[in-house]
Amino acid sequence: MDFKPIKTKKIYEEIVEQIKQMIVHGDLNPGDKLIPERELAEKLEVGRSAVREAYRALEAIGIIEIKPGEGTFVREMGFKSMTDIMSLAVQTGKNSIFELLELRKIVEVEAAALAAQRRTEEDIQMIKKALDEMEKDIQKGNLGDISDIKFHYTICAAAHNSLLNKLMSSISETMKREMVTVREKLYRVPGTPTRLLEEHKKIFEAIIKGDELEARKTMFINLDNAEKGFME
Missing domain, CATH: 1.10.10.10 (Winged helix-like DNA-binding domain superfamily/Winged helix DNA-binding domain)
Incomplete structure (x- = not known):
């Protein structure tokens, strides 16, 4: 020690x-x-x-x-302990937030593809609701961090994988803090809110169409752009 x-x-x-x-x-x-x-x-x-x-x-x-x-x-290490360790890791600085963004790419890109394959009508309505909330937030000049989280979580829920849901639940509080930090930095660049909204709309459209490849592609682009924008 x-x-x-x-x-x-x-x-x-x-x-x-x-x-x-x-x-x-x-x-x-x-x-x-x-x-x-x-x-x-x-x-x-x-x-x-x-x-x-x-x-x-x-x-x-x-x-x-x-x-x-x-x-x-x-x-x-239990459910709460895992959440605590994730929170502690992100609190240590920029590199840890980068690692969380990297983890999200690993998990959520495939989750989007599964959602395109397995989504129900109820799932589509829930994703649409989160997207509408995000658009309203942007129109009001808000960060839209909560509606963004809802959007990504409803997509993961639409993948209908219980272990994936547990994983996302375990990092939920950490993701909330990460979302605020990342969005505060990204929003300093003019035009970013509109670009983010368009990226999310493309993800939603791919899921509605049941296009797994497009869902993977659009989700990757969204998370990759967030990662690059934060690290610049």
Whole structure:
């Protein structure tokens, strides 16, 4: 456990951040036991009370578990834990948001193709509703992040794959934060809102027609453009 000396006013927050970073990067894994408070305080060159406060903060958000008489452990990976780790990863910076955008390309491009193949009339109506909301948001000058999320989630739902739905649910909160961050940057470029709306309309049209290849293509273009625009 390669901890670094703390040199800041908010000591316990820096300790929390270091432990979060170690979990995100795989230096600490679910089930791993953290070193005792006194030993960690010595390594970080801080007071023991700061370490105790950091451990309590991490326990409060469900990242670690303090077992009296046994020690402090990174929580085992469950549904909530997976969501927490995804959230922590995206909070670490630009590269992590890029990785989430990359993950979305891997998952949602094929989901669009499945939606074109399996969508029901009800699915089409739900996707259309989200698209209409997005158009209204853009007309009002809003980010449209929530309607955008609804659009992509209804497409994944239209793929009718229960495991895909669980995966998307597990990263829902992370995606909400990512969507705001990405759209805030993309919207600085004139004409971007209109372009994004047109890209979404093409995805919808491909799904209505049942054109799997076109659905893949248009979804890829939308997510790839978002990725490139954010990384510029």
